[in-house]
């Protein structure tokens with residue numbers, strides 16, 4: 216419950232809301248304060264995923280803007296056979312004002 220992000224499985228990317236993460240992780244988008252619209256969390260790669268995923272990505276989460284997510288999703292579907300994109304739509308709990 217709460218704001219815990221789920222743990223992705225093998226060959227899985229989980230998409231969740233950008234709780235508390237304000238800007239896209241792409242360097243030039245961070246510099247221009249491009250808002251993050253979602254967060255992707257990479258699971259452990261299977262055989263194909265190991266060949267296409269950057270080392271260090273598995274298990275990590277990255278806030279992305281809409282454009283970067285579209286680019287990432289397109290690339291992943293093109294080169295990562297067997298990839299599952301799982302949408303984790305959980306509404307964050309109420310936050311205190313301020």
Ligand SMILES: [Zn+2]
Nearest residue numbers: 239244280283
């Ligand atoms: Zn971006």
